[in-house]
Amino acid sequence: MRTGAAAGHTGYFHEAIRYDSDEHLLAVVVPFLIGGVAAGEPTIVALGERNAGLVREALPAGCPVTFMSGGEVYARPAGAIRAYRRLLAELAEDNGQIRIVGELPPEALGATWDWWARYESAINHAYDEFPLWSMCAYNERTTAPAVLADVARTHPRTARPDGRHEPNPQYTEPTEFLLERRPPVADPIQAGPPVAELVGPTPAEAREAVRARRLGDLDDLALAVSEVVTNAHMYGRAPVRMRIWAGAGRVVVTVADGGPGPAYPFAGLLPAGGDDASAGFGLWIAHQTCDHVSLYRSAEGFTVRLAQRAP
Structure with a gap:
């Protein structure tokens, strides 16, 4: 049975967190994680070292959230999809919903963003057979406007610190986004x-x-x-x-x-x-x-x- 904002949803419930402060990030992530734990759902954090530390400190002592190394998961887009699909298949056998909050490493948001943009779009299809609710965190203070524009186009929703889960009007279906003519990024x-x-x-x-x-x-x-x-x-x-x-x-x-x-x-x-x-x-x-x-x-x-x- 699905809980939270994803209640009643079938397949992948994919959201972005576009945060402008540590407080903004924690206001979205902490209730998301605590809600998953309270519902008995596998609840996973795949953030970078700094943000993972902030979340650890903000969670109640002994909160049974699983922390993964985001850097290891996000070495290559195809590898990340393969690893997550394997993990999700294992967890989905005995659970009605899985919650994950993650973020790409900073270097993914630069010269190699084009293949990570394809990743963010493709996973709307690749994970849709699983009862997954995930949030992808992007720091608006350091992320380029062009990247944030792609974030809006590859995430169906944005999670807000006041508890809202807003549809992104710019969202573009993967079958359209992935076949677009995008200008080459100069190497x-x-x-x-x-x-x-x-x-x-x-x-x-x-x-x-x-x-x-x-x-x-x-x-x-x-x-x-x-x-x-x-x-x-x-x-x-x-x-x-x-x-x-x-x-x-x-x-x-x-x-x-x-x-x-x-x-x-x-x-x-x-x-x-x-x-x-x-x-x-x-x-x-x-x-x-x-x-x-x-x-x-x-x-x-x-x-x-x-x-x-x-x-």
């Missing part, structure tokens, strides 16, 4: 010319071009690039172009083709099924291994950008 390493450029490379040639950078063990990146190049040849349109930039301990690769990109909105974040399975598998591998994956659609075609730190 500083791409300011200079690429160190290699290939037109129509085979998967083997793509792997060798990455390994030829001689910057350490780049096997994971080479595999991911190979899979993306295979997808571009099989499902995209010629010409297929691959470019590589290297420097400052990082390697960035783009693979572009003239096609529209995968029709499956959750490509990379969830394994695709049915007719999309083969096309989505390569992107799913890339999302498991690379430090950052960006997907860009434009009038000219579809581009995948993969970034990896060089060991």
